Amino acid sequence: MSMNSQGRPTGIGTLGTSATGSALLPEEPLLFEIGDTDHSGVDLPDVELGEDRLGDFARRSPLDLPGLTEPEAMRHYVRLSRLNHSIDSGMYPLGSCTMKHNPRLNEKIARLPGFADIHPLQPFSTVQGALAVMDQLSHWLMTLTNMAAVALSPKAGAHGELLGMMAIKAAQDARGEAGRRIVLVPESAHGTNPATAAFLGYTVKAVPARDDGTVDVEAVKAALSSEVAAIMLTNPNTCGLFEPQVIDIARAVHEAGAFFYCDGANFNAIMGVVRPGDLGIDAMHINLHKTFSTPHGGGGPGAGPVVLSEALAPFAPVPFLRKTSGGIELVEHVGEQALGRVTAFQGQMGMYVRALTYMLSHGGDGLAQAAQDAVLNANYIKARLEAVFSVPFPDYPTMHEALFDDSFLKGTGVSTLDFAKALIDEGFHPMTMYFPLVVHGAMLVEPTESESKQTLDRFCDVMLALAEAAKAGQSERFTGAPFKAPRRRLDETRAARQPVLKWERESEVPQAAE
Numbered sequence: 001m002s003m004n005s006q007g008r009p010t011g012i013g014t015l016g017t018s019a020t021g022s023a024l025l026p027e028e029p030l031l032f033e034i035g036d037t038d039h040s041g042v043d044l045p046d047v048e049l050g051e052d053r054l055g056d057f058a059r060r061s062p063l064d065l066p067g068l069t070e071p072e073a074m075r076h077y078v079r080l081s082r083l084n085h086s087i088d089s090g091m092y093p094l095g096s097c098t099m100k101h102n103p104r105l106n107e108k109i110a111r112l113p114g115f116a117d118i119h120p121l122q123p124f125s126t127v128q129g130a131l132a133v134m135d136q137l138s139h140w141l142m143t144l145t146n147m148a149a150v151a152l153s154p155k156a157g158a159h160g161e162l163l164g165m166m167a168i169k170a171a172q173d174a175r176g177e178a179g180r181r182i183v184l185v186p187e188s189a190h191g192t193n194p195a196t197a198a199f200l201g202y203t204v205k206a207v208p209a210r211d212d213g214t215v216d217v218e219a220v221k222a223a224l225s226s227e228v229a230a231i232m233l234t235n236p237n238t239c240g241l242f243e244p245q246v247i248d249i250a251r252a253v254h255e256a257g258a259f260f261y262c263d264g265a266n267f268n269a270i271m272g273v274v275r276p277g278d279l280g281i282d283a284m285h286i287n288l289h290k291t292f293s294t295p296h297g298g299g300g301p302g303a304g305p306v307v308l309s310e311a312l313a314p315f316a317p318v319p320f321l322r323k324t325s326g327g328i329e330l331v332e333h334v335g336e337q338a339l340g341r342v343t344a345f346q347g348q349m350g351m352y353v354r355a356l357t358y359m360l361s362h363g364g365d366g367l368a369q370a371a372q373d374a375v376l377n378a379n380y381i382k383a384r385l386e387a388v389f390s391v392p393f394p395d396y397p398t399m400h401e402a403l404f405d406d407s408f409l410k411g412t413g414v415s416t417l418d419f420a421k422a423l424i425d426e427g428f429h430p431m432t433m434y435f436p437l438v439v440h441g442a443m444l445v446e447p448t449e450s451e452s453k454q455t456l457d458r459f460c461d462v463m464l465a466l467a468e469a470a471k472a473g474q475s476e477r478f479t480g481a482p483f484k485a486p487r488r489r490l491d492e493t494r495a496a497r498q499p500v501l502k503w504e505r506e507s508e509v510p511q512a513a514e
Contacts, residue, residue, distance in 0.1 A: 027486070028079045032503055035066025041073070064505070083486045085429045087296075091455055095401040095432035095444025096190070096238050098268050098290035105361060106293060106354040115353050120345035124329045130349060131328040135321050137356045141286060141305055144367070146277030149313035151306045151320065153347035157265055158192045160285030160304030161232075163342050165196055167283060167308060167315040168230050168259045170339055174315075180229035180258065186215050188239055188436045190263055193232040202229060209438050213239035213393040213403075217248040224256040234263035235279070236270065238436040239393060240378065240401040240444070250280025259283065259312070267291045268448070269375055269400035272368030282309040292355035303351035317342045373449035374400045377456060381445055384460040388467050392439045400448075406441025414470040416441040418478035425484045426462045 035041075052058060068076070085092070092099030110116065118127050138150045154160035165183075172180050183197035186207045194204040207223055210216050215233060231253050235243045243249070250260045262276055262284040268291045270276075276284050288303040289296040296302075308316055317339040319330040330346060362370060375398075382391065382402040390407040406416045420430035420443070432444040447456055469477055482489065 028076065028083065030503060031068065031073070031076060032064075032066050032505065034072060034076060035068040037062065037064055037066065040067040041069035087450075090427060090429065091447070091451055091459060092429050093431045093445045093447060093459065094429065095240070095403070095446045096265065096435065097296075097432065098265070098287070098400070098446060098448055099296060100268070100290070100293055100448040101450035102293045102295055102354070103358065103361070106357045109357045110350045110353040115349065118349070120349075124327065128327050131321060131330065133356055134346070134349075134352055135323070135328055137352050137359075138305075138321060140356070140359050141307060144271055144275065145284065145286075145307045146275035147281075147284070147307035148310040149308045149316050149320075151308070151316045151342075152303070152352065153317060153319065153341075153343045153345075154285065154304040154306055155343055155348060156302040157263075157285050157287040157290075157304040158196065159342070160287075160306040161192055161196045161261075161263065162199070163317060163339070164261050164283035164285055164306045164308070164312075165200055165202075165230065165232075166339055166342075167306075167312045167317075168261060169200060170315040171259070171312055172229055177257070180227055182225070182228045184220065184223050184228060184231040186233055186237070188213065188215075188237055188438050189232060189234055190238060190265060193234075193263060197232065207231075209239075212395055213237070213241050213438065214243055214396075215245070215249065217245040217252060220249050221252050224252060224258065226257065228253075228256060228258045230259040230261050230282075232261045232263060234266060235276075236266045236399040238266075238444075239438070240398040240403050240446075241393060241396050242270075242399050246279050254280065265290055266400055269371055271371045272364055273371050276307070277309065282312055283307070288351050288355045293358045294351040294354040301348055301351070303348040303355070305347075315339060319346055370449045371400075374447075377447040377449060377451060378402045378445070380453070380456055381447055381460060384457075385463055388464055389443075392442075401444055401446035403436075403439060404443040404445070405439045406443070408467065409441070409470055412470045412473070413475040414478045416443060418475075418481065419443070419466060419470065421481040421489055422466055422478045423462065424482035426466070428459060428462060 087099055087101060114129050115133075118130055124131065134152060138152060141150045142148070151160075151163060154163050172178065181201070181203055182205050183194075183202040184207050185194045185197065185204050186209060188209050197204050205223055205228075207215060207219055210219075214237065220231065231249070233243065233246070233249065235246050237243055253260050259282040260280055262279075262281040264276070264284040264286045267276075267284075267286055271291055283306060285304045285306045286292075288294040288305065294303060318334060318341055319332045322329055322331045359367065378398050378401050382398050385402070385404065386394070388408065389404040392403060392405045406419075409415070409419065416433050420433050423430050432442070432446075434442055435444060436442060447459075451459075466478075480489065
C-alpha cells in the first residue's frame with residue numbers, strides 16, 4: 001500500500017480554523033461554549049442542602065458554569081496562549097515600553113523557598129533573608145541613581161509617579177508653600193504625567209517642545225513662578241532623545257523654589273552610565289519591568305520604586321527598612337511628615353528578587369553595557385531605515401528608541417495604523433503608533449538590548465519591504481491587514497467605548513412548524 005501523499009483532510013473535528021487556515025492556530029471558543037452545565041469533569045457526591053443564611057442574597061438563577069475535564073481545560077488555555085504574541089515568541093518593538101527579555105534565572109531564584117512561600121504578616125525574625133534582599137535592592141537603586149532614599153512599595157510606574165508627586169506636595173506643605181498649585185509638563189510627556197498632577201489637584205501647564213524634540217530651558221524659565229510646584233520631565237524623553245539642557249532646567253526649577261520630578265520609564269537607556277541625582281532630579285520612579293527585566297504589566301504584578309533626593313527623603317512613605325541590633329525590620333509607623341502607606345504591606349516581593357537577581361548577574365559593568373547595547377540597537381535601526389523612513393529629529397543621535405513620522409507614506413493611501421497592522425502579517429508585534437503626539441503619525445520603535453543583530457536585520461528588512469510595497473501602490477495589502485492573524489482588524493475605537501464585558505448564552509430561537 002502506498003503512502004498517502006495528500007495528508008489528512010482539513011476541517012476535522014469541532015474546532016474551526018483561524019484566518020490563516022492553519023490547523024496550528026485553531027479558532028478557540030469560550031469555555032462556556034466548550035463545556036455544558038449538565039456534566040462535570042470531576043465526580044462529586046450529591047449534597048442535600050439545609051436552610052442557608054443568605055437571605056435575600058441567595059442566587060435566583062443557576063450558576064451556569066461549564067463542566068470540563070482537566071485535559072479540556074488545560075488545552076483550552078494552552079491554545080489561547082498560542083494566539084498571543086509574547087516576548088518569548090518574537091520581538092516587541094514597542095517604543096517607550098521597553099519589552100525586554102526576562103531571564104529564566106530570575107524566575108528560578110524568585111521561586112526558591114523563603115521567597116515564594118513567605119507571608120507579609122510573618123514575624124521579622126523569620127524573614128530576615130527577604131528583608132536583606134529588599135535592603136540590598138534599595139542600596140543598588142540608590143547607588144545607580146545617586147539619590148538619598150528609595151520607596152520600594154509602589155506597584156507600578158504610575159503608582160510610583162503618584163508617590164513622587166505626593167512627596168513633593170508634602171514637602172511644600174511642610175515649608176508653608178501650599179499655594180504652589182501649578183505643575184509644568186512638556187508636551188512630549190507620558191500621558192500619566194499630567195493625569196497624576198491633575199489627580200493631586202494641581203493645574204497642569206504645558207511646556208512646548210522645540211523643533212528638535214527637546215525642552216528649551218528658556219521656555220521653562222518663562223513658565224516658572226512662585227505658584228509652580230514642580231516640573232515633570234522624562235529623560236531620555238519620549239522622542240528617544242537625551243535632554244541636553246537638563247542640568248540647566250533643574251537649576252532654574254530649584255532657584256524658583258520648585259522640585260524636579262523625572263519620569264523614569266526610560267532609565268533602561270542610561271542605567272550604569274548616567275546617575276539622575278547628578279542631573280539635579282529630586283524624585284524619579286523606576287519601572288523594574290522596563291529596566292531590570294521583571295515581568296511587564298499584568299504579567300508581574302509590577303513594581304515601581306521611587307528614589308528621592310535629600311530634600312524629599314523625610315517624606316518617604318512607610319514601610320521602610322531599618323537595621324537594628326536584632327537584624328532588619330520594616331518600620332511601619334513614624335512621625336507626622338511621612339506620607340503613611342501607599343499600598344498594603346511592603347510591595348511586590350517577587351519583583352524585588354527578580355530585579356536584584358538581574359543586577360547581580362550583570363554587575364555594574366554589565367548594566368552599563370545593557371544600556372549601551374539598547375542605545376546601539378536603536379541607532380542601528382535608525383541607520384538602516386532613515387534613507388526610506390522619515391526621521392522627524394535628524395540632528396540628534398537617538399537613545400533607546402528610534403522615532404519616525406508618516407510623511408514617507410504621503411500619497412500612498414496607507415496610514416500609520418495600516419502600516420502597523422501589516423507588520424502583524426509579517427510576524428512582528430506593531431511598534432508604538434501615534435505617540436509622542438508632537439510627531440504626526442508617529443512610529444516609535446524600541447528594540448531594547450535583548451535583540452540580536454539577526455533579529456534587528458529581519459525587522460528592518462520587513463519594514464523596508466513594507467515601505468516599498470506601500471509606495472508601489474499596494475494599498476490593499478495594508479488597509480485590510482492583518483489577514484493572517486487569528487483575528488482580523490477590529491474596530492478598536494468602538495471596542496474601547498462599547499466593550500462587551502459579559503458573555504450571554506445565545507437563546508434558542510423557536511423554529512416554525514414544518
